[in-house]
Structures are given as C-alpha cells and as structure tokens.
Amino acid sequence: MERLTAPSFNEIIILVLLALLVLLAQTAALCWGAARLDRHSIRRSLPEVSALAVVLCLTLFLSGGWRLYLMGLSPQDWITDERMAASVAAICTGIFAMRWTPRRGALLTAAGVCALPYFDRFLPTSAICVLALLAGRLLLLLRHARAQRTGEVTVASIREGLDLLPDGILLARTDHSAALVNIAMLVFMDRLLGRQYRNAAVFWQALTAFDAPAVAEKRMQTDAFLFRFTAGDAWLVQRVHLTGGLTGWQVTASCVTELDAVTQELETKNAALHAMISTRKELLVTLEQTERHRTLQEITARVHDVLGQRISMLQQLLASPAPKDALDTIVRIDSLLEAVPLMQEPHPATLLADMADTYRQLGIHLTLSGHLPRNMRRARAFAAIIREALSNAVCHGHANAVTITIHERRLRIRDNGIGCTHLHLGGGLTGISQRVNDLGGRLMITHTPHFELDARIGGMTV
Known part of the structure; x- marks a missing residue:
C-alpha cells in the first residue's frame, strides 16, 4: 500500500478519472448486453458484470485509499477481500468467455490477474494496466456491436x-x-x-x-x-x-420489357401458326374431296372397262356361228356375270394374258407383240387401255381381228372393224385419254376406215 502514496495528488486524480470513464463505459456495455434478452443473455452479461466489478473495486480502492491517506489513516487492507473476489470472478469468467470470444476473454482474464491485491506493490502501474486492458476490451466490444448492428434488420x-x-x-x-x-x-x-x-x-x-x-x-x-x-x-x-x-x-x-417482347413474338408466331393450320385444314378438305372424286372416277372407269369387256365377250359368244355346247355356254355366261371387282386387280401381265386367252377362245384373232412396261404404273395403264380398246373393237367396231404392239413407252392397237364416220369421245375413249394424260403422254386416234389407237408416253416416236 505504500506504493499508493507515492504518486502525487494530480496523478491520483487522473487515475481516478480514467477509472470513472472506464466504469461508465463498462456500465453502458452491461446495459446494452442486458437489453438484448435472448438465450445468450447470461453468457453475454457475466463477463460485463465481472469487468464492472473489477473497475468499480479499482475505482473505490484508488479514491478511498488516497482519501484515507489524506485523513492520516492507514489504507492497509482497504477492500482487499472485495478486490480479491472481483479479480477471481473476472479471471474465471474471462477463461470461460475465451471459448466464444478469445480476445475479449483473454483481456478480461489479464485484467483480473493485474487487479489481484498481490500486485499492489506495482501501483500505479498495475492499476494503469487494468484500465488499459479493460479499455481495450471495451473497444473490441464496441467494434463487435457496430458490426452486429450493421448486419441487423431494421426499418431503416x-x-x-x-x-x-x-x-x-x-x-x-x-x-x-x-x-x-x-x-x-x-x-x-x-x-x-x-x-x-x-x-x-x-x-x-x-x-x-x-x-x-x-x-x-x-x-x-x-x-x-x-x-x-x-x-x-x-x-x-x-x-x-x-x-x-x-x-x-x-x-x-x-x-418486363424482354419478357413482353418474347410474348409478342410468340403471339405473332402463334397467329401465323394458326393461320397455317387453318390453311392446311382447308387443303386437307380439298385433298380429301379430290381424292374421293379421283377414287370415284377410278371405280367408274374400272366398272365401265370390266362391264364393257364382259358385254363384248357375251355379244361375241352369242353371235358366234360355231355350234355351242349348252353346258359350256352356261359356264362361260355365268363367269361373265360375276361381280365386278372393285378392289385391287391382278397383276397387269396376268390380266393381259387372261384377256388374250378369253378373246381368242371367243374367235377373235388377236396378235400381241412386245411386253408390258417394267414401270408398274405404265403397265397397269396399258393393260386398262388394252381392255377398253378390245371391248370397243368387238362391241362397237364388230372386229374379229386385233393387232396390239407394246413398247416401254408406246402402245398401238389396230382392228379390222367398221370404224366410225364421226368420232365421239364416249366413256371408253375418255377413260383411255385420261390414262394417257396421267402418264404425261399423248393419244392419237384414227377412226376410218378402221379404228387405231396410238399412245405415246414421254414423246417417244418408235
């Protein structure tokens, strides 16, 4: 305690004022920590209470001991027990606080050690160390509070x-x-x-x-x-x-400028797509009607060809001067009266061979040279044209001899019938002409003195 009387009065006043400043700052820190009541309030408040107790005891010790000295009394053992308790509490609390705030906990521990009565022989240096350590701790606490306040959600x-x-x-x-x-x-x-x-x-x-x-x-x-x-x-x-x-x-x-631009572009494309779909629907309806009409024309032509062929065969059979076997005649007539096939016809070569054999059995002198085209579309068209021409030659021209010449792109049919004075494009000739046009060819017809058809595909002149 002799060290307490060594400083002058002014030095003691300065130390007391510094202690009071630290005391006020520590009190404010305690109030700030107590205001933040949550599950960590005790953990935050204990170090502040310990620091406040240390600085309070130090302030009382400096001011009270100097006062006793001025009164002629000995400051020996002045609040020694209180200072010891506050220092030990600060040491323990500082060590405990070092787990989550190492630097502040270490400063509090060091301040508690320097505030022990055993270090009174180093006065006033020990007191200055205590105040400096606590002030440093308060500065760290202030910086932490500012950082925390910056991250807090407030109205501002x-x-x-x-x-x-x-x-x-x-x-x-x-x-x-x-x-x-x-x-x-x-x-x-x-x-x-x-x-x-x-x-x-x-x-x-x-x-x-x-x-x-x-x-x-x-x-x-x-x-x-x-x-x-x-x-x-x-x-x-x-x-x-x-x-x-x-x-x-x-x-x-x-x-939403970009989104609106994309939306408008999509609306434009949707409108164009809708218009295109409507056009496609109209085209599909037109195509359906066209296909239906084409199918109807094809069936009509097929019925006309088959029935014309059968009629001509029947007419030739009945008009033949050769003696007739009744049973054979009935069988032939019954085969001619079968239903007209509207589905897929046999292969063109088979159809041509059957026609040639049938007409020859009926007494028609049929001369056939060449082979049907390799192209299946032209082969079917040539077979249909031959069927219609044979029917016209026998039924209308009363011919008994027909010459048929076939090339890859040309078909020529001549008969020895009576021909005709005025050419009239009926259903048979119209069908033949349509088939030739569908193949991209042209049809030449000679109707007197005998009937002759010359169909040329692709401009061939053979």
Whole structure:
C-alpha cells in the first residue's frame, strides 16, 4: 500500500478519472448486453458484470485509499477481500468467455490477474494496466456491436434495401393507406400519372382510368395492368392481397420489357401458326374431296372397262356361228356375270394374258407383240387401255381381228372393224385419254376406215 502514496495528488486524480470513464463505459456495455434478452443473455452479461466489478473495486480502492491517506489513516487492507473476489470472478469468467470470444476473454482474464491485491506493490502501474486492458476490451466490444448492428434488420435497413430494388413496391395497410413505398414506385407513378400516391386504392383507380396512348399503351389483365411506354420499355403492375397472418395490400411495378417482347413474338408466331393450320385444314378438305372424286372416277372407269369387256365377250359368244355346247355356254355366261371387282386387280401381265386367252377362245384373232412396261404404273395403264380398246373393237367396231404392239413407252392397237364416220369421245375413249394424260403422254386416234389407237408416253416416236 505504500506504493499508493507515492504518486502525487494530480496523478491520483487522473487515475481516478480514467477509472470513472472506464466504469461508465463498462456500465453502458452491461446495459446494452442486458437489453438484448435472448438465450445468450447470461453468457453475454457475466463477463460485463465481472469487468464492472473489477473497475468499480479499482475505482473505490484508488479514491478511498488516497482519501484515507489524506485523513492520516492507514489504507492497509482497504477492500482487499472485495478486490480479491472481483479479480477471481473476472479471471474465471474471462477463461470461460475465451471459448466464444478469445480476445475479449483473454483481456478480461489479464485484467483480473493485474487487479489481484498481490500486485499492489506495482501501483500505479498495475492499476494503469487494468484500465488499459479493460479499455481495450471495451473497444473490441464496441467494434463487435457496430458490426452486429450493421448486419441487423431494421426499418431503416429494410427501406434502404427496398430503395435499391429496380422494381417498384407499395405496401399498404388494410385501409389502403401506404405503409412503405420505395423510390422506384414513386418514379413510376411520376412517369405514368404525373404525381405520387400514398393510397393503394386511389393509385389503383388511377391506373384503371388511365387512357393516354401518347404516354403508354395499356392492356388489362386479372388484377394487373401491362403498360408499354412509347420509349419502348414495358412495365407490369400487379396487386396482391397479403395473406398468411399479414393484412393489407402489396402493389408491385416490374420492368418486363424482354419478357413482353418474347410474348409478342410468340403471339405473332402463334397467329401465323394458326393461320397455317387453318390453311392446311382447308387443303386437307380439298385433298380429301379430290381424292374421293379421283377414287370415284377410278371405280367408274374400272366398272365401265370390266362391264364393257364382259358385254363384248357375251355379244361375241352369242353371235358366234360355231355350234355351242349348252353346258359350256352356261359356264362361260355365268363367269361373265360375276361381280365386278372393285378392289385391287391382278397383276397387269396376268390380266393381259387372261384377256388374250378369253378373246381368242371367243374367235377373235388377236396378235400381241412386245411386253408390258417394267414401270408398274405404265403397265397397269396399258393393260386398262388394252381392255377398253378390245371391248370397243368387238362391241362397237364388230372386229374379229386385233393387232396390239407394246413398247416401254408406246402402245398401238389396230382392228379390222367398221370404224366410225364421226368420232365421239364416249366413256371408253375418255377413260383411255385420261390414262394417257396421267402418264404425261399423248393419244392419237384414227377412226376410218378402221379404228387405231396410238399412245405415246414421254414423246417417244418408235
């Protein structure tokens, strides 16, 4: 304790004032920690209480010991027990706090050690060390508090964050009065309507009544408006009623320029696609009608050819002067009266061979040279033309001899019939002409004194 009387009065006053400053700062730190009541409040408060006890005991020791010295009393054993208890508590609390705050815990532990009565022989250096350690700890605590306050969510931080958003936001209470409006929404109001609104209902009514094509084009949607400004940008304004325990309204204004451009492009493409689909449907209907008409013509021609052939065969059979066997005649007539095949006909070569054999059995002198074309389409057409020509030669020309010459791209048919004075394109000749035209060829007809057909495909002149 003799070291306590070594400093001058001014030095003691300075030490006491420093101790009081640290005491006030430590009290404020304790109050700040106590105000943050959560599950960590005890852990945060114990180091502050220990530090406050140390600095309080040190202040009382310096001021009270000097006072006793001035009064002529010995400061020996002045609050020694209290200082010992406060120092031990600070040491223990500091060691405990080092687990989560190492630097602050270490400073508190060191301050507790320097505040032990055993270090009084180093006064006032030990007292200065205690105050310096506690002051350093308070500075670390202050820096931590500032960092923590910066990361805290407050009304000001929320407003600042909303003002940084590119989208406009208006939060309104149940009575539609504005609780929070960010800068982007105010700028949007000024740009679109020329004024700012603090009531969500009034703002929505103004949007509903907006009609200024010179400023922006408006398109209404469900609880939303799309505005296309003349500058080229597009904004979507939406209104949502808050739910989930919240009451009030939220109105947002979002820039959707790129999305709107894509939407318009998709609408244009959808319209073009719809028009194309409609055109395709019309073409399909027309194609169906054309195909139906073509099929009907094909069936008609086939029926005409088959029936004409059978009639000519029947006529030749009945008019033949050769003696007739009754049973054979009945069999032949019965085969001629069979149903007309409307489905797929036999192979053209088979059909031609059957026709040649049948007509020869009926007494027709048939001369056949060449082979049907390798192309199946031309082969079927040539077989049908031969069938129709044989029928016309026997039935109408009363011919008993027919000469048929076949090439890959040419068909020539001549008979010895009576021919005709005036050529009349009936169903048979019309069908023959149509088949030749379908193959891209031309048909030459000689009708007197005998009948002759010359079909040439692809301009061949053989």
